[in-house]
Amino acid sequence: MKKIRRILPLFLALFPAAAVCASGAELVPVGEAVGIVLDVKGVYVEEIMAFQGENGRVSPAEKAGLAPGDLLIRAGGRELSGSHDLTEALADRAGEEVPVELLRNGRRMTLSVTPERDLTDGETRLGILARETQSGIGTVTWFDPATGVYGALGHGIHAARAEPGAVNRGELYRVTLTGLEKGTRGKAGELKGSLTGSPVGTAEANTPFGVYGRAEGIFEGETVETLSSGEIRKGKAEILTTLENGKKERYEIEILGVDETEDPGRAISFRVTDRRLLEKTGGVIRGMSGSPILQDGKLAGGVTHVLISDPASGYGVPVDVMLRAARVSLGAEKKAA
Numbered sequence: 001m002k003k004i005r006r007i008l009p010l011f012l013a014l015f016p017a018a019a020v021c022a023s024g025a026e027l028v029p030v031g032e033a034v035g036i037v038l039d040v041k042g043v044y045v046e047e048i049m050a051f052q053g054e055n056g057r058v059s060p061a062e063k064a065g066l067a068p069g070d071l072l073i074r075a076g077g078r079e080l081s082g083s084h085d086l087t088e089a090l091a092d093r094a095g096e097e098v099p100v101e102l103l104r105n106g107r108r109m110t111l112s113v114t115p116e117r118d119l120t121d122g123e124t125r126l127g128i129l130a131r132e133t134q135s136g137i138g139t140v141t142w143f144d145p146a147t148g149v150y151g152a153l154g155h156g157i158h159a160a161r162a163e164p165g166a167v168n169r170g171e172l173y174r175v176t177l178t179g180l181e182k183g184t185r186g187k188a189g190e191l192k193g194s195l196t197g198s199p200v201g202t203a204e205a206n207t208p209f210g211v212y213g214r215a216e217g218i219f220e221g222e223t224v225e226t227l228s229s230g231e232i233r234k235g236k237a238e239i240l241t242t243l244e245n246g247k248k249e250r251y252e253i254e255i256l257g258v259d260e261t262e263d264p265g266r267a268i269s270f271r272v273t274d275r276r277l278l279e280k281t282g283g284v285i286r287g288m289s290g291s292p293i294l295q296d297g298k299l300a301g302g303v304t305h306v307l308i309s310d311p312a313s314g315y316g317v318p319v320d321v322m323l324r325a326a327r328v329s330l331g332a333e334k335k336a337a
Contacts (some may be wrong), residue, residue: 026223027319029292029299030140030150031240031248033177035195036203036211037135038157042080042103043072047129053116059127064113066102066128073108074101083130090115090124100126134158134167137175137193139241139290140219141210141302141322144278149218151202153290154302154317155265156208172201172215177245183282183311191243191287205269205329209317210290210302212326227300227318229318232258232268239272239303241291243280251277255295260318268293268301268316283312 045068050059066072072080075089076098090098094117101110115124138153150172157167173195179183183189201215234257251274260267270293272283281288284306291303293316302322305315 026225027142027144027299028219028221028223029240029294030143030219030221031242031292032140032219033137033175033191033193033242034135034140035066035135035173035175035193036152036157036170036202037133037173037195038167038206038211040071040132040134041073041168043083044131044134045070045072045128046131049127049129051116051118051125051127053120058111058116060113060115060164060190061126061128064100064111064126066100066111066126067104067115069104071103072100075099082132086126086130088124088272090126091151092124094124096288098288135195137191137287138211139288139303140215141290142319143215143219143221143293145223146158148214149326149330150213150215150219151290151302152211154210154304154322155289156206156213167206169205170203171199172203172218173197174200177243179184180243180281180285180287182280183285183306185309185311188306188308189281189283189285189311191285193287205326207325207329209325210322212329224294225298225318226234226323227295227298228320229258229260231269231296232300232318234258235295237270237293237295237300239288239291239293241288241303249276250294255293255300258281260321264321265304265317266315266316267321268283270314270316272312272314281311283310284314285311 040282050057078089097109097114100113115126118125140150140152145148175193176196177193179192181190196238200218202213203211204213234255237253237255240250242248253270254273256269258268293300299319301316301318303316307313
């Protein structure tokens with residue numbers, strides 16, 4: 001039996017219909033690394049912690065079965081929009097069972113948690129380190145200069161074990177790249193950097209096939225034609241990406257096939273053939289997700305996944321899949337008459 005290889009996704013207001021480009025339109029292939037910060041719809045459990053209770057060190061969250069990566073959405077019947085809501089839901093309920101509704105691995109579930117009073121400050125706690133945003137570095141695939149709309153990443157930003165929809169709207173930032181970690185078999189590499197300055201755009205929609213928003217006057221370049229999924233062929237192609245500040249380069253790849261039947265987000269399979277990229281990164285690394293895939297000078301799609309067992313091999317999403325996701329998520333999809 002052929003061994004199955006793990007696949008790693010690369011990464012942390014509605015527009016009017018005219019604001020979203022149609023499939024077949026000419027777009028700017030961007031290939032620029034950016035930082036995206038999204039608000040979490042609830043309370044994200046980053047870490048389980050213990051505190052000083054009446055009977056020593058305790059962690060009600062751990063005892064109840066909560067785990068890092070859970071997304072808490074209701075507590076004691078109260079909807080959670082942030083950690084302040086959780087604090088209010090637990091107030092004066094030390095020693096009392098409180099139902100907590102959460103998302104885990106795409107499933108809704110409810111656990112019964114008994115919070116306790118923290119003797120250091122008198123607050124009633126579960127014993128978690130909470131986070132209200134998700135952020136990370138990725139790459140912008142395309143930009144429509146006529147509308148100011150962009151598409152990035154080619155996949156969604158998850159709140160760990162929750163679905164992409166669990167993280168809400170946010171902002172787009174420039175990044176200062178500080179280096180990279182080369183990928184090796186069994187370990188994904190990573191593009192490293194930090195967010196700089198004020199937001200340069202919005203992040204309006206977080207979907208399974210990319211993050212979409214507006215960044216007018218930010219991304220420059222010549223427009224190119226787009227390819228439909230059916231027009232992408234096996235053979236030579238390029239990816240456009242940024243691995244150093246201000247240095248955007250094209251690297252050769254070979255497209256091995258195109259198949260949307262199982263997962264459109266991995267419809268394009270490819271292998272890196274450019275020795276320069278293989279020497280720098282080992283192939284595809286985190287942060288390169290969204291890097292434009294170009295064939296015959298036309299925009300075919302964006303990089304989305306890398307094979308952990310073989311960093312020189314990766315997957316991509318066709319640009320027409322991204323455009324459909326943008327139209328639907330930004331409110332411009334019209335029902336057929």
